[in-house]
Amino acid sequence: MDPVSYLEANQERFLAELDAFLRIPSVSSDSRHAADVKRAADWLADEFRRLGADRVEIYPTPGHPVVYAEQHAGDHLPTILVYGHYDVQPPDPLDLWDSPPFEPVIKATPLHPQGAIFARGSCDDKGQVYMHVKAFEMLKQQGPLPCNVKFLVEGEEEVGSTNLEGFVKQYRDMLRAGVVLISDTSLLSIDTPSITVGLRGLAYLEVTVTGPSRDLHSGVYGGAVDNPINVLCQMIASLKDAQGRVAIPGFYDRVVNLSEAERAELARRPHDEAAYCESIGIRQTGGEAGYSTPERTSIRPTLDVNGMWGGYTGEGAKTVLPSKASAKISMRLVPDQHPDEITRLFTEHFLRLAPPTVSVTVTPHHGGNAAVVSTETPAYRAAALAMEDTFGKRPIPTREGGSIPIVALFQRELGLDPVLMGFGLDSDAIHSPNEHYGVLNYLKGIETIERFHHHFAALHGA
Numbered sequence: 001m002d003p004v005s006y007l008e009a010n011q012e013r014f015l016a017e018l019d020a021f022l023r024i025p026s027v028s029s030d031s032r033h034a035a036d037v038k039r040a041a042d043w044l045a046d047e048f049r050r051l052g053a054d055r056v057e058i059y060p061t062p063g064h065p066v067v068y069a070e071q072h073a074g075d076h077l078p079t080i081l082v083y084g085h086y087d088v089q090p091p092d093p094l095d096l097w098d099s100p101p102f103e104p105v106i107k108a109t110p111l112h113p114q115g116a117i118f119a120r121g122s123c124d125d126k127g128q129v130y131m132h133v134k135a136f137e138m139l140k141q142q143g144p145l146p147c148n149v150k151f152l153v154e155g156e157e158e159v160g161s162t163n164l165e166g167f168v169k170q171y172r173d174m175l176r177a178g179v180v181l182i183s184d185t186s187l188l189s190i191d192t193p194s195i196t197v198g199l200r201g202l203a204y205l206e207v208t209v210t211g212p213s214r215d216l217h218s219g220v221y222g223g224a225v226d227n228p229i230n231v232l233c234q235m236i237a238s239l240k241d242a243q244g245r246v247a248i249p250g251f252y253d254r255v256v257n258l259s260e261a262e263r264a265e266l267a268r269r270p271h272d273e274a275a276y277c278e279s280i281g282i283r284q285t286g287g288e289a290g291y292s293t294p295e296r297t298s299i300r301p302t303l304d305v306n307g308m309w310g311g312y313t314g315e316g317a318k319t320v321l322p323s324k325a326s327a328k329i330s331m332r333l334v335p336d337q338h339p340d341e342i343t344r345l346f347t348e349h350f351l352r353l354a355p356p357t358v359s360v361t362v363t364p365h366h367g368g369n370a371a372v373v374s375t376e377t378p379a380y381r382a383a384a385l386a387m388e389d390t391f392g393k394r395p396i397p398t399r400e401g402g403s404i405p406i407v408a409l410f411q412r413e414l415g416l417d418p419v420l421m422g423f424g425l426d427s428d429a430i431h432s433p434n435e436h437y438g439v440l441n442y443l444k445g446i447e448t449i450e451r452f453h454h455h456f457a458a459l460h461g462a
């Protein structure tokens with residue numbers, strides 16, 4: 001059957017199977033869900049077995065398991081390594097979901113008139129991983145595969161891919177391929193196809209300011225004892241100047257600045273500032289002076305507080321001068337900033353900022369390098385051709401603000417520039433309540449991936 005008819009004949013089942021996958025709450029950060037994460041790995045491995053893959057393995061790691069599957073079609077054929085993740089972000093805050101996060105429902109929205117699947121992981125990344133599984137099914141029913149295919153689907157992406165680095169190094173030979181194909185990013189819109197050619201890196205840490213050895217009466221002691229929350233606020237506020245630039249010495253030293261020509265090229269991507277503000281309920285954007293919104297969210301580094309706590313936050317008023325205050329802080333990085341170096345610069349600066357009335361600790365969490373991939377590879381060309389087939393338009397190369405730390409590792413360890421062909425939309429609310437994924441995005445994704453395999457095969461040896 002030709003791919004379009006096959007997709008039409010099977011789309012209900014493709015949606016029903018994804019529904020089952022999304023019902024497994026594979027929240028990697030929460031140890032209470034460890035068994036669910038394993039269940040999602042088993043479910044996916046079973047699916048590969050059902051489809052008749054040559055080899056299916058679940059590799060345990062010190063954390064969550066890696067699912068690996070492969071189908072060999074010929075030594076002379078090129079190999080596609082598909083990477084994705086089956087773990088998801090925690091669904092909290094639960095009360096902001098219109099329907100339970102692990103009970104998928106399909107509803108129409110203004111941006112998804114044909115319906116979107118509302119569930120945690122629908123877009124990031126189970127829905128996008130499953131497009132590759134269904135494209136594999138479609139290719140298999142056509143006869144011999146046009147390319148060899150390998151699948152590497154991990155369960156720790158949302159917690160920093162801690163064990164994947166070791167895995168990739170250990171199994172470098174098994175993972176050998178002509179391209180790494182990843183669907184874990186966004187399209188500019190459903191009728192403006194794009195391929196992601198850059199991702200930001202990340203340095204994430206937690207800080208704690210400690211003052212008195214216990215919470216104090218704010219009347220008895222207030223005025224004479226420095227308040228850790230006030231101190232923390234002042235320290236954090238000083239981390240950015242009035243121009244919105246990060247005030248940590250050395251922070252920008254390695255930042256690769258784009259030429260005016262490169263910036264002009266980026267500015268060709270459509271951006272509607274008013275619609276952008278409207279979609280997230282703000283009156284106007286804010287950020288580093290001299291840069292546009294698309295630039296601020298892609299080619300420039302950032303510093304943001306992700307959460308902050310301390311003192312009394314319960315009902316009513318409690319007059320207390322807290323003993324401690326903490327915050328989680330992330331910095332999005334761009335080439336060639338190094339997460340370890342940025343973490344060191346932050347730590348040195350932050351400790352210097354501390355007044356002698358308190359003590360300060362900085363604890364690093366995970367990090368990752370930014371990545372920029374080439375558009376001059378056969379794999380990128382195959383992706384552009386595949387998108388042109390299914391969207392009727394040539395895709396625009398874009399740089400995105402999110403991070404997939406393993407991309408830089410693939411570049412380093414496998415010597416490959418991954419192709420980031422994602423089908424989500426920025427408005428799909430990944431990591432937020434009411435995450436969703438367009439039914440059309442899902443189906444078009446399957447169709448485009450199928451085309452990719454054919455184009456990649458055709459370009460090989462061409």
Ligand code: BES
Binds near residue numbers: 125157185202367
């Ligand atoms: N799929 C996202 C990254 C992403 C989203 C890239 C949208 C481009 C567009 C990924 O699952 C993710 O959330 N990554 C984390 C980093 C990780 C180290 C926790 C992120 O970007 O916060």
Ligand code: MN
Binds near residue numbers: 085124125157184
């Ligand atoms: Mn993801």
Ligand code: MN
Binds near residue numbers: 124431
């Ligand atoms: Mn994510």
